[in-house]
Amino acid sequence: MxxxxxxxxxxxxxxxxxxxxxxxxxxxxxxxxxxxxxxxVPYERKIIYVEQWSANRTDAEIIAQQKIDKVKRDRELAELDRLKKKKQAEFKRLDDKLRAYGF
CATH class of the missing domain: 1.20.5 (Single alpha-helices involved in coiled-coils or other helix-helix interfaces)
Structure with missing residues (x-):
């Protein structure tokens, strides 16, 4: 009312x-x-496996495993750096196009 x-x-x-x-x-x-x-949004699970080492490993075995892990880590960092540079190049191209229009 x-x-x-x-x-x-x-x-x-x-x-x-x-x-x-x-x-x-x-x-x-x-x-x-x-x-x-x-x-x-794709949900991607990241499974991290924990390696178990025997308590009686020698220093030489530890150093050898660290060298193997370093190679893997360096390869992953190089791939990440490559992807970053690729993404930066894409943004640079977009920025150049926008600057051509005066933005």
């Missing part, structure tokens, strides 16, 4: 503006909800 009386006392352009604002808000919320539900 109060809402009907309030709406009857308002000029027609205010009621139109009210429903227009409600409609625009609903459209924006609907688009955002649909957009967020379409994002499928």
């Amino acid at each position: 109060d809402l009907r009386r309030y709406l009857a006392s308002r000029p027609p352009y205010e009621i139109g503006g009210l429903f227009g604002a409600i409609a625009v808000t609903m459209v924006v919320v609907t688009v955002l909800v649909q957009d967020s539900s379409s994002i499928k």
Whole structure:
């Protein structure tokens, strides 16, 4: 009853503006909800296996294993560095294109 009386006392352009604002808000919320539900973030499990070493290893065995691990670590770091440089080059190309337009 109060809402009907309030709406009857308002000029027609205010009621139109009210429903227009409600409609625009609903459209924006609907688009955002649909957009967020379409994002499928792949979940990738990273399993870390813990190696067990015998307590009576010699220093030579430890040093040999460290050398093997260092080669693996260096290879992984080189790959990561390559990927970083590739990504930086992509951003550099994008930046150059945007600077050409004055951004």
